[in-house]
Every structure is written in C-alpha cells, then in structure tokens.
Amino acid sequence: MRPLSIIALLACNWCGAQTPDDSKPAASNIMGAQFPRIHADLRVTFRVTAPTAQKVLVQPGGADNGLGAGPYEMTRDEKGVWTATTPPAVPGFHYYWLVVDGFAANDPSSETFYGYGKESSGIEVPEKGVDFYDAKDVPHGEIHIAWYHSKVTGLWRRAYVYAPPGYDSARTRYPVLYLHHGSGEDETTWTKQGKANLIMDNLIAEGKAVPMLVVMETAYATRQGATPEASPAGPPRVPDVFEDVVMGDLIPMIDSAYRTIPDREHRAMTGTSRGASQTLQITSKHLDQFAWIGAFSAPPIANFDVKTSLDGVFRDAAAYNKKVRLLWIGAGAMEERMHQGAKAMDEALEAAGIKHVFYESPGTAHEFQTWRRDLREFAPRLFR
C-alpha cells in the first residue's frame, strides 16, 4: 500500500449514523462505506460511481434471491453516480453483482464472500427482532484455521474449526459437528456468510446447545494423479473424492489435533445444498461413524425410494432408528425444488417409519437465512 494514497478508513463509530431517511449502511459493507443502505422497510439502495459507463445494473445472485429477481437498472446523475433502490428485501444474506456495460463486477463498497465459485458481493439485510446470529456480550469461541496435508489429494488443505468458549482452558474433550458449505462456496462461507460461530456462541451461552467443535472444510477434492475424464455434459472432469478426504484425512486430523470425543455418538454431520447431499451420501455409507445427521436444503434425490436410495440405508427402519440418534431435514418454505424434495423425503421416511425431524424455514429460500435457522434448530438437538 502506498501511504501517499491513504484512504481515511476507520472502524468507525459515527460513520454508520442514520440519515434523515432512516436508512443505514449494510453490515456487509467494507469499513466506512455508506452504500448499500438498508431502509426501515428493508428496501435496499445501491450506489456506485462510474462516470464513463453507459449502463449499470444491480444483479441479485440467483432466481430465488431475497433481493428479488432483478436486475435493477441504476440511474445516473450528472456526476456519474449511479443509484438504484430495490423493493423490500427478504431478511438475510444475499449474493449480488453490479453489471457495468455488460460486465459482472463486484460492488467496490461490499465485502467479498466466496460464493458462485468466485469472490462475490453480498448484502446483509437485518431481520427485525432477531439477534440469534449477532455478536452479543457473551463468551465467544474462536475460529481456528488449521492447515493439514491430505494423503488423498497430495495437497495442503485448510479447515475452519470453531472452538467453543473456554476450549483452551477447559482441557475436557468435545463432540464434533462437521458442517459443509454449498456448491461454489468454500471453508470460509459458514462463518462469513452464515455466522455459524456467532450462532453457536449464542446457543451455548443460553444453555441451548452443548459446547462442541464445528469443523468447516472446503468440500472439493480430486485424487492425486487423477486425470480428467470425458464427460457427456460439459468439459472433461475428474471424480470428486471429498468423501475419501473426510474419512481418511479430515476426521483423523481433527481427532488428533483437537480434544475430541472420537466416536460416532459424539460426531455429527450436516451441510447446505450440495453439502447436504454430501452429508447424506457420506453418513449413509459410514453409519458406524456418525450418529447425528442433518440435511439443510438438499437437492432432491431422483426417484427417492426408502428401499434403495442412499445405498439402502433406510431399508431396515428399526435398525436405522436404533442406530441414528437424529436425522434432520430442513428446507426454506420459499425454495421450490429443494422444498419439494425435502417434503417428499419427509413423507417417504414417515411412511416407512424412519424417525426424523422435518423443519421448514418460513418465508426464506435457498439462502443463508434458511441455513442459519437450520443451525439454530439443529445444533441444540445434538449430543444429548
């Protein structure tokens, strides 16, 4: 950084002050940025300076994004400052981009969030009266960024590990929740977008969840030496071997580097979207390793059949019910495909006598507000 071009940026008490129109800078803005702003009725105003651009849009990420489908055309003033205000947004976290003369660019006023397979802009829209994912005056756990070497991939990998308050001084051992992200996201997503650490801090402080470690990894992996194979749809690709990384590299590393209780009764797994599919696949093959299972907004399993799907894990309801302490399926009420899939699975499991919990997040879609609520509901049921 050149000090000659110092930008006066402050972690600032006053720069988020309300203006007469009752709007406030979003919590997802970079330090000191006044836009995007959230209005009292949850309309969002975006603003960007682009004097030489011909056309600028705000593009929400995905069709069921809580900002609406968009795109929203921005209006230029005489100085080249472009502004747009959306209709009232759904509370939660929403990916978005600016489209400047056809080029999808991040909003320079937004922090970036790994999603959609790249660093993306995102906006945090508060939910009135809801503080379960706020940083409150309670004991805070820490996130540990742990490097480890994978024998499966031959590469160094990074896990984010939430250690509950007091972990360092307590010297006791803890159960572990493995918490996977969705497609196009990474190991940073569940804490940065999802605020998993703050949700756990608050649940633990209120005595609603037992203290646990939460492990968040990057759910992509290819085998060392693997070469791409022809694919009927799309470019050549190699099989994803994340399951092998989890079972052969990640869990052994966590059980070695952290004070865990290394048995199935103290090991849970869940994930969002693609991470929910990975969870169902991995846990079904390894019920001897996991007693607590969640699926947050899993893509539907084609032709779901309790007798054959997921390696037939549900075939013997009595055996499954005896072994699995919790099977938990969640979806947002405003999701289309995932909600239908989860509902169909719920009904099929119900009919087959498989004990499970079905949770529907009111008013939210395939986004983090659904998954934050999922975690708030799921975590308290674990390890009891």
Add this chain to the structure above:
Amino acid sequence: MRPLSIIALLACNWCGAQTPDDSKPAASNIMGAQFPRIHADLRVTFRVTAPTAQKVLVQPGGADNGLGAGPYEMTRDEKGVWTATTPPAVPGFHYYWLVVDGFAANDPSSETFYGYGKESSGIEVPEKGVDFYDAKDVPHGEIHIAWYHSKVTGLWRRAYVYAPPGYDSARTRYPVLYLHHGSGEDETTWTKQGKANLIMDNLIAEGKAVPMLVVMETAYATRQGATPEASPAGPPRVPDVFEDVVMGDLIPMIDSAYRTIPDREHRAMTGTSRGASQTLQITSKHLDQFAWIGAFSAPPIANFDVKTSLDGVFRDAAAYNKKVRLLWIGAGAMEERMHQGAKAMDEALEAAGIKHVFYESPGTAHEFQTWRRDLREFAPRLFR
C-alpha cells in the same frame, strides 16, 4: 447457492497443469481459474471475458507496483475475450484491478485481498528458488480468529492470532509479537497477502525462530461516542485511537485468553508502512511494555531528530540501548520515499549511538515481498 447453476469447481490436481507455453495459473487465482498465468520469465498474462465492453485495462495498484506502472491495454478477440501480457514482474504479491469502460473492477478470476481500503484483486508472482513462505511439510501453527469487545470503541473487534505448532498440547507460555498491517489493509492481510503464518512455521521448523504467538489486528479505531471534527484537508474525521485499543483492550485480552509471558522482555511489536509508524509511536510511549521493536517501510518522520522525535525516546542513547533489546528498521531498495526515510533514520541513529539493525530488501518496493523478507529476518532475532 442454486445447485441448478452448479459451477464445476474443484480443489484440483490437474487443472493447473502446464500448457506448452510453460505458463502456470497464479497461486492467487480462485479455484480452477486458468488466468492470470505466470510465464517462466515472470511475464503475467491476464484474461477476462467482457463481450460488450469497449475498453479493458489491467491497472497495477500503485506506482511502484511490481507489475510495473501500467495500465496495460487488453486486446479483444472475436468472442469478446480480452488478453494482456505484462513485462516480467518483480516476484511477490501485487495488487491490481481491471478497468472496464473506465470502471475499476476486480478480476473475477482472482481471490480478493483487503487492500487499498477495499477488497482488491492481487497476483502472486513466485520467486525462483525461494520457498520460505511456502506451505511445506513441517508442523503448522494455526490462526485463531478471536472476537473481543473493546471498551475504547464500544464495538466488537477481531484479532487474528497465530498460535505456533504444538501450542494446544504444550501447555507452556509463549512470547508475543504484535504485527500491524499497512494503510487500507486489515487483520487478514498479514496472513493472506503476507503469509506470516507460513513464514513463522518454516522459521520455527528450522529452529531459526523461537515459537511465539503473533497477533494481527485491524489497526483502525474511533472512540465510543466520538463525533467527527472539521479537518483542514478533506472530510471531517475523528482521531484514531488505535494506541488506546492496543494498550487498553488488545494486550490485556491476549494476555488473558492466551498462554503468554506477559512482560516487556517477551513482547515485540512491528508493522508495515502506517503500521510501522503506529509501532514507533506506541512503543516510544510505552517502552516499559515492549523490548523488541521493528519498523517495516515506515513513512519518513518529518525532520527526524534524535533529540525530539518520537517523544524524545532516543535522547539518552545509553538508557535506550540498555532498555531496548532490538530496534529494527527495514525498507525495500526500490522504495523511494520510505527507503530514503529509513536510511536517514538509520544514519541519525548511528550518529547518536543508538543500537539498531538496518535491513534493505534487494529489488523490491513498498510491497509484501519486502515485508515477508523483513519478517524472515526480524523474527529470528526476537526473544533470544
């Protein structure tokens, strides 16, 4: 994330394969991105798809950026893919942006790095034969992300804390290095851009540095309830009270939450650029709290005078030499102002009989390759 729009992104063994032109994707790219690519002679080729744009440039961040001054005009092919290749780059980490029809946008193929007061693109250019900041097969420390509440600002803050290998199991106490970022950067910068954790891992593995905690904070703060004051140059602003946060909030938190040796003989501070100025100011006022002091590329102190500058801390050379175990001043040989300032300070301290070390990083400017080398040279001298 919508699974319907899944992008096949893999932490991938094969997708970084060399092409016949002997170029490789940069390590700073997002997963799977083939561009930017680094050539064997360290030319860098950037590529972006922007079919409807009229003009696209690559803009290095700052005049002494190791990519050269630029901007580099990109050339469009018939499909709207734009390409530019720079002259051979200086090894290290360089901020940059794309300028699309006059709008400074991040490169969608790059990870983002907090610098220049926002999330910026950056490129890692390898240095031949140099691996002191690589992830090697050695024991790795962890980075702990610690939340804490500041009485000074009234806000929650985040510190990144490097815990050396074995910290959790050793149960011993450790010395602490406070390591500040530069202007426009934040608490993530020293590990993400600087690779401070990997540098420390490697130094400790080779027995070159003693195991220590390294604390990296966000070096901006305004007092709770402060209101902006008129400023002769620029917009109204409030005074930065980071010193008060460090002395009143951060050090007490670290000494409470971590197993530190909480005395001046086991406490060091340094920083880059603005962080070097902060270090000199804070340590000069609190020599009873710090025995080891560094300044990596400090902006020149106007009219530096050993009798009066920095609260006259250098006035009594014998007393200073007795108290301070290390005063370390570094600059890149290719920096202009900072190098002149460091050299002037070196000469004045030498003339006044103040013991110190002056380090010059060959061939590098006001960038992280200078500061990585600074840390490699500075850390081994601490706490011995």
